[in-house]
Amino acid sequence: MFFGQDLVKSKVEFSSLDDNEELNIAYGADDKFMFGAGVSIESVIINNKNRKLKFHIFTDDISAENAERLSLICKNHKTAIYIYNVNAESIKTLPSNKAWNHAIYFRLMIADYFHRKANRVLYLDSDVFCSGDIGDLIDLDISGHTVAAVNDPSTKHIIKTDELFCTTFAEKGYFNSGVMLINIDEWNKCSITEKSMKILINDCALNALTYYDQDAINVATCGSVLFIDNTFNYIIDLNYKYKCDENLAHKQASLFHFVGLTKPWHEWSEFYDECKPFRVAKLSSPWCDEPLMSPCTKHNYKYAAKHYKFNGRYFRALCNYMKYKTLSG
Structure with a gap:
């Protein structure tokens, strides 16, 4: 494991579960994205009411108000939520930009933390919202694969990446890391976190990276990924709306992923039907009275x-x- 025993500085647990979970679902977010993460959790719960789910949030910044709201989710539903205050010093020097800060690297900590604690973990970005049953993910056989994920349509840069890292994305595919069903044992056996970190701290390698953490994880897992249907990570960029007037969410999906700098919790997204999974979950969540940002x-x-x-x-x-x-x- 790359991250040691001092990864988690403290842990808070809210739970109303009385039985073992069917699936662990994890997020990595700072307080700016906790609005999204909380509503995302609510969306998964209300669309999977008969499932026993545990949620895990890895963060180094959460307000008391948002922690209290997360506790209310457990009071309203039969579920469990764990908040981990992590030691983030080792990732704060990794590359970032106006869109992504060091919180994007929390996903690398998750597989390390769950080593010998769980067999599989579903990682979700805070801008992923559920609109259907995820039972197929719970039952999916991922033995022999490090991760199950959905092909990413934004792959213009993969030829350059293939040339530098001797990968085969053009042939085998390149996935979006916003939704990953992680095989914990296989991930750790193949040292995916360590391989990803070596790429991220290599100045020469960084010149070929477009989506920092996502590119690094793709390189590290190349050839061991199980590609699944995009109903489990249906990608929507709301900024595409003013470039092309069409309904982006033209497919029934279980998980909608809002990439780009406009999110469903922004007030200028209020016009769009594509944001319905977020709005439905927000109305039933402890953030129901929270105005759009x-x-x-x-x-x-x-x-x-x-x-x-x-x-x-x-x-x-x-x-x-x-x-x-x-x-x-």
Whole structure:
């Protein structure tokens, strides 16, 4: 294991389960994404009411208010939620940008933590929302595979990656790491965390990485992935709406994944039917009275302006655009 015994500094448990779980589901998030993670948990529960699920959140930043809301989920449903305050110093030096901070690397800690504690763990990003039964994932045979995941359509860079790392993504496929059913024993036997970290700390390798953690995990697991149907990670980029006026969520899916910088919890996403899985879960969750988030960064204002303009809210579009220009200097 790459991460040692000091990985978890403290743990808080909320539980109303009285039997063994069918599946462990894990998230890695800081407090900015806890709104999404909490509603995501709610969405999984309300669409899988007869399942015994345990949820695990790995974080180094959570407010008392959000922790209390997570505890309320357990009071409202028969489930368990564990919050792990992790030692994040070793990942804070890894590459990041305006879209992704060090929290994207919490997923590498998860498989290490569950070594000899569980056979499999379903990892979900905080912007993944459930709209159907996940029983097929619970029952899926992943023996001999490090991870089961869905092919990622954003693979323009894989030829360069194949050339540098001698991988075969172009032939065998490249997956999106926002939903991963992890075979804990196989992952650790193949040292996937260690291999991923070696890539991430290699300055030469970084030149070929587009999606830092996702690329590194793909390289480390190449050839050992079980590719599954995209109903378990149906990818939607809401910013594509103003580029092409079409219903992006044209398929029934169990898990919808909202990639890109506009999320369902942003107020400028309020126009779109694609966000229904988030809205339904939010209404039944402890975040039901939480307003959608207003823009707070220049990039937020930029995308808000585009979406308001696309939806005919020209005055709001202008206000957000002016704020974006002010923050851009």
